[in-house]
Amino acid sequence: MVLSKRWRFVWTMLPKLDYTENSEGEKSVWDFLDKSLQLHKAPSLERLCIHLGQQCPVDVDVGKWVLNAVDRCVRKLILEIRFIPTADPTSLPKSLYTCKALVKLTLRGEILIDVPSSACLPSLESLVLANVMYKDQDSHVKLLSSCPVLRYLLVCRDKSDNVTRFIVKLPSLRKLTYMDLASLICNAHHSGRSLVIDSPGLNYVDIFDLGGHCSCSIQNMPRLDVATVMPRLDVASVSAAKFGFEPTIKFLRSLSSVRCLDLALKEVACCSDINFPRLIEFKLRTYYSDNWLKPLMLLLHNAPKLKALMITSDSHDHPLSWNQPSSVPGCLLSHLEIFEWKNFGESREEKQFLAYILANSKCLNTVRISLRPSKNDEEKKKITEDVQSMYRVSASSQLLF
Numbered sequence: 001m002v003l004s005k006r007w008r009f010v011w012t013m014l015p016k017l018d019y020t021e022n023s024e025g026e027k028s029v030w031d032f033l034d035k036s037l038q039l040h041k042a043p044s045l046e047r048l049c050i051h052l053g054q055q056c057p058v059d060v061d062v063g064k065w066v067l068n069a070v071d072r073c074v075r076k077l078i079l080e081i082r083f084i085p086t087a088d089p090t091s092l093p094k095s096l097y098t099c100k101a102l103v104k105l106t107l108r109g110e111i112l113i114d115v116p117s118s119a120c121l122p123s124l125e126s127l128v129l130a131n132v133m134y135k136d137q138d139s140h141v142k143l144l145s146s147c148p149v150l151r152y153l154l155v156c157r158d159k160s161d162n163v164t165r166f167i168v169k170l171p172s173l174r175k176l177t178y179m180d181l182a183s184l185i186c187n188a189h190h191s192g193r194s195l196v197i198d199s200p201g202l203n204y205v206d207i208f209d210l211g212g213h214c215s216c217s218i219q220n221m222p223r224l225d226v227a228t229v230m231p232r233l234d235v236a237s238v239s240a241a242k243f244g245f246e247p248t249i250k251f252l253r254s255l256s257s258v259r260c261l262d263l264a265l266k267e268v269a270c271c272s273d274i275n276f277p278r279l280i281e282f283k284l285r286t287y288y289s290d291n292w293l294k295p296l297m298l299l300l301h302n303a304p305k306l307k308a309l310m311i312t313s314d315s316h317d318h319p320l321s322w323n324q325p326s327s328v329p330g331c332l333l334s335h336l337e338i339f340e341w342k343n344f345g346e347s348r349e350e351k352q353f354l355a356y357i358l359a360n361s362k363c364l365n366t367v368r369i370s371l372r373p374s375k376n377d378e379e380k381k382k383i384t385e386d387v388q389s390m391y392r393v394s395a396s397s398q399l400l401f
Helices: 030-039 062-071 094-098 139-145 182-186 235-240 249-253 293-301 330-334 348-360 377-388
Strands: 016-020 047-052 076-081 104-109 111-113 126-130 152-157 165-168 175-180 194-198 204-209 215-220 226-231 260-264 281-285 308-312 338-344 366-371 398-400
Touching: 016 030, 030 062, 047 062, 062 076, 062 094, 104 111, 111 139, 126 139, 139 165, 152 165, 165 175, 175 194, 215 249, 293 330, 330 348, 338 348, 348 377, 366 377
Parallel strands: 016 047, 047 076, 076 104, 104 126, 126 152, 152 175, 165 194, 175 204, 194 215, 204 226, 226 260, 260 281, 281 308, 308 338, 338 366, 366 398
Antiparallel strands: none
């Protein structure tokens, strides 16, 4: 890199530094990083971002520059290490876990989480742990317990990481995103994994169990407003419609206080006996399921304040079962304003259900229907005409395709 004379010394006082490996380059950014940081003189660092890829030698001393950043009271540290898969994970200096100035910390890749007993991160508000290795079962517990004001936590796991039971116990936490990608990435199952959440201040939780063998327990989330639960469909077993994680009734009952719920479930029946008194937005993904219309109607009866219902079907035809209920859910009569259906087909049951929604939803403002991409233009035209001819009790509602 060549700098003009006017920048030759000015850059040494910059508070934000980013070093990112060029995936297309033959030479690692490490040489430049190592030399430039020796010249950098700013007394404090607002942000240090280091991304090292497979071009980087595995024996570089990343720890010395992390230590240097800690000594200069770094507020935001992003460290991503993607060495060759056979390389040992990189250990970080113990002082990182006692950095009083650190507000945001992101650790990704071949990094070993080895937390000392003296760990204390009094200012840390945001923590990302993505595909890292933990020294033992208790390492993540030590780390989280050292963060008294942590508000956001993202955990992504893609391999065996020495943790079976991942415990999130943080009174201060407001948003949690948990992703298990193990079998999706490694083509292997890590059975026995579990997630335990005990964070009474949580407002948002996203659980993407794409590993297929995780169980989840929620013990205390009275303030939860928004929840997304996305299990993995075993792509290798599509014909058998096998899913990995299927939430239990007990688990889903712990979500009953939410205002917005996004579920991807093979069977919706487990929701039909749960009351959702605060629910105003419900997104349902009915992948490879032939038993969701009746349970959905039961859920609508249990969600009296629902204002928005969004359905995403898979792009394949599955036999459905539909029987018109004896009574109309209260949310249709007085609250439902938005109805969306992606991958709408032309089966009799789908049309009957849609006609029922249109005929009974008195407050509808917007109806958005997306047809399956497999339909040709002639089929799409016919389906569109059929839907447009359906009776709508809310004459002012917009019908969009």
